[in-house]
Amino acid sequence: MKSGYCARRAGTIFLLVTVLVAGGCGFKTDPVPPASIVPVPIDDLRYNIDDKGVELNWTYPVKTVRGTDLVDISAFDVYRAVVALDEVCDTCPIPFGEPLEVPGGETIEAKKPRTAVYQTSLLRPGHKYFFKVRSRNSWWAASGDSNIVSFVWALPPVAPSGLNAEVADSRVTLNWQPVTSLVDGSAVEGDISYQLFRSDEGKEFEPLGEALATTRFSDSRVSNGRTYFYRVQSLLDYQGHEVTGGVSEAISAAPVDQTPPPPPVGVAAVQTDDGVKIVWEPADEDVAGYRVYRRMAEQRQPELIGEVAAPYSLYVDAQPPATARSYYSITALDQATPPNESDFSREATTR
Structure with missing residues (x-):
């Protein structure tokens, strides 16, 4: 009995030692850093x-x-x-x-x-x-x-030169010289295309559409009165792969409103004790003011006699000529800088 007990106890001790030894073995791994010090990944390389x-x-x-x-x-x-x-x-x-x-x-x-x-x-x-x-x-x-x-x-092409902008109403038209050489002066062997970049009001430059095979582009996704910056980069087709070339200097362009408002309507002239009162129908919100013109019977072209700021639509000619009938017309001015002026309204005169 005693020998059996000793054998069982010895076996238990051996098993315990084996477990302890096995628990102390294993592969070491790199420590895992706390999330509080790990930087977020870079996303703008x-x-x-x-x-x-x-x-x-x-x-x-x-x-x-x-x-x-x-x-x-x-x-x-x-x-x-x-x-x-x-x-x-x-x-x-x-x-x-x-x-x-x-x-x-x-x-x-x-x-x-x-x-x-x-x-x-x-x-x-x-x-x-x-x-x-x-x-x-x-x-x-x-x-x-x-x-x-x-x-x-591969040896890249030179940057495009002569980048120029022509502004119009809600449009900027860009053109530049074609690229014909690489940066070492050797001739280009392969197709050249161009990538335009635009910055809105000085923000980061972003690609403007797809690469172009021509040296002219019309940008109609612009707003009048805002300043845009442009630059263009040359691209070389090298064995079916695109090689980016030089980038031009940036230029700025600000499209301008060149569309005049419609002429005022409903113009009427009435003689009063204070002079000739001219009235007309108010125009839309784009109108900043009006110009009042007067023409004498013997004149071919009217003369500017005053201006009225919107929303007012009344003007008094306090000193009309007494010797001849006067004819009055009105033009509208929009809010562009400088303002666009409409055609003349229909003339009105006192009866």
């Missing part, structure tokens, strides 16, 4: 290409994934992938390599989120490049991936 290479830029994240404020960023990790054009696969995983570190810093400068910049000239013609960025608060607190940007590198 973009690039600019010139003859020297490519410049990436993006906005510093100012919030964590939990929504708390971020005061600074330790660093940014820039990931790059390079694929030969004959090996590009739209459905394959992008072969990003090890990241390059870009120093971080405070997220706010002059009360605005800072912009980070990364430049590289290590580019090979005939290859497609992919980039993405992560921000870090430490080696173990990294954000998710940014949006991915990609481009094909």
Whole structure:
């Protein structure tokens, strides 16, 4: 009996030791950072290409994934992938390599989120490049991936020159010189197209429609009196891939209202003790005022004798000529700067 008890006790001790040893073994994993310090992913990664290479830029994240404020960023990790054009696969995983570190810093400068910049000239013609960025608060607190940007590198075309704008009523017509050379001065071999960009009242530039094969465009999605900024970029078709070229200098344009209001109606002239009283029917809301004209019987063209601000529609000619009959007509002025003036109304005279 005693020997059986000892055997059972020894077995129990062995099992307990085995469990304790097994519980102390396992694989180590990276620590999971608290959400209060992990930056939100960057969502505005973009690039600019010139003859020297490519410049990436993006906005510093100012919030964590939990929504708390971020005061600074330790660093940014820039990931790059390079694929030969004959090996590009739209459905394959992008072969990003090890990241390059870009120093971080405070997220706010002059009360605005800072912009980070990364430049590289290590580019090979005939290859497609992919980039993405992560921000870090430490080696173990990294954000998710940014949006991915990609481009094909070849010697780019020069920026379009001679960008010009012609303004009209609710319309801006743009034209520029065709691009015929690359940035090294050699002739373009391939089709060139153009991408217009527009900024409304100084806001961020955004693409204006699709790329164009021509050097002229009429923008009718504008409002009179507002200032718009335009620039145009050249695009080269390189072996079936788009190569972005230079961007022109920005120009501004403000379309103007050139449509006059209709002439006033219901004009009548009545002789009173105070002079000749001229009345007419008030016009619509676009009218800012009226001009009153007088013509003598022997005159061919009327003369301006006064102005009336809307909504009033009455004018008194206190000193009409006494020797001949006077004929009165009215024009309407809209609220444009300078105002558009309507045609003359029908003439009215005293009886």
